[in-house]
Amino acid sequence: MTDETCQGQEWQGWREATERALYGPGGFYLRPEGPAGHFRTSVHASPLFAGAVARLLAEVAEELGTDEVDLVDVGAGRGELLTSVLAAVGSSLTVRAVAVERAARPDGLDPRVEWTDRVPRGVRGLLFANEWLDNVPVDVAEADAGGTVRYVEVAPDGTERLGAPVTGPDADWLDRWWPLREPGARAEIGRPRDEAWAAAVASLAAGRAVAVDYAHVRAARPPFGTLTGFRDGREVPPVPDGSCDVTSHVALDACGDSxxxxxxxxxQREALGRLGVSGARPPLSLASTDPAGYVRALASAGEAAELTARGGLGDFLWLSCRVRPWDGGPVARDGRGY
Known part of the structure; x- marks a missing residue:
């Protein structure tokens, strides 16, 4: 291994390397098994999550004064959330369901679900992005021994080295959202995620955009960043060779500002609570009057408790933006989107 190449590949910044590893030929997220084959999100944890999204969609429809509404799932996996929401909504709403995902459309998906690799424009309804922004690739920065903030470069086997100083818009983003003051301090430069989120919100003609992710805010940034990998349900070192997910927590306050x-x-604990998801146990008296109902209610309470647990899924953050038709929509920022 030399400074120029590693296993026949040039060194790259983490953003470029992650893009190739996740979405390039043979990329991790293009595999047939999809994300559910490697880790469990709130969507997979319980149908209560889809039920909450269905109630949120109904709220948005009521705000818009219509029973015909769009539901766009950004980073849709294999369409699991859309399938469950359509079932939960039933005939109460006419829903145009759109899955935004780079992988190919899975076999057997509900034919009512449109499949695309781009967020559609003019959405009137709910745009929902569950654990999408954490997989928008970003560069990593580290302060060297002299205090200069440099890009971190990576080889295909995960070996790292420090590269050029961070300058321009990336440096401005770090100064505002994640300053690196001490040698060895690291950060993920969230500017591409801000731009992706701004572009997604700008797709709305009217309605609401919601991003759900494991995240942090400026007052409590992790001192050494959060870059990691996942494979087969386990956390693993982040190696950008397509063998694992490469992910990091989202500076969701910065996305919200964009x-x-x-x-x-x-x-998530508060958001789901507003939508009627509670981990409260059913009254014990129900066990004698309706034993089967008690067992069902107890199981539901357990699932709700997992979705809202402190130290777990309940600590995810929900970023919500409203776009009213009389506002003319938000101003689009530069950015590729998804």
């Missing part, structure tokens, strides 16, 4: 005015940031 979207529509008045963005709200709350924990």
């Amino acid at each position: 979207g529509a005015p008045g963005a709200e940031l709350v924990t």
